[in-house]
Amino acid sequence: MADPSDQSGASEDQHKPNPPRDRRAFRNFHFAFFAGLLLSVIVWLGGGRYFFHSTNGNALPIAMYIVAGLKLAVCVALLFIPRFRTASAGLLASIPVGLLICIGSCALYINEQ
Numbered sequence: 001m002a003d004p005s006d007q008s009g010a011s012e013d014q015h016k017p018n019p020p021r022d023r024r025a026f027r028n029f030h031f032a033f034f035a036g037l038l039l040s041v042i043v044w045l046g047g048g049r050y051f052f053h054s055t056n057g058n059a060l061p062i063a064m065y066i067v068a069g070l071k072l073a074v075c076v077a078l079l080f081i082p083r084f085r086t087a088s089a090g091l092l093a094s095i096p097v098g099l100l101i102c103i104g105s106c107a108l109y110i111n112e113q
Contacts, residue, residue, distance in 0.1 A: 024083070029090035032078075036071055036094025037101070043067055044098075044105040052109040064102060071095050 043063065044051075051060045071091055078088035 025086040028084060028087035029093075032087035032090030033094050036091045037097060039071070040067065040094065040098030040101045044102050045108075048105045048109050052106070060106075067098065068095055071098070 047063070051063050071094065075088045075092045078084040078091065
């Protein structure tokens with residue numbers, strides 16, 4: 001029992017240990033992160049010849065907006081499902097890495113010309 005003369009203001013509830021982390025959270029984050037990377041690799045390296053050699057030059061920016069927008073829309077949708085919030089963070093983390101893949105494929109296909 002706590003001493004009534006104790007003026008520290010600390011209660012017994014503040015000293016409870018943190019609950020264990022959910023193992024699904026780690027798995028969901030990494031699954032979504034690598035799924036986002038796989039999508040970027042398929043789009044940028046697989047469709048690179050079309051995007052970089054199109055006649056009007058508009059295919060690359062359109063594809064960039066579509067890929068990033070699709071990932072962002074899925075992230076927002078997953079935020080509202082508590083079980084998949086960490087998956088949303090993983091997919092969000094894959095967007096800048098996907099941008100680096102896009103930049104690398106730009107360098108790859110520019111050297112071909």
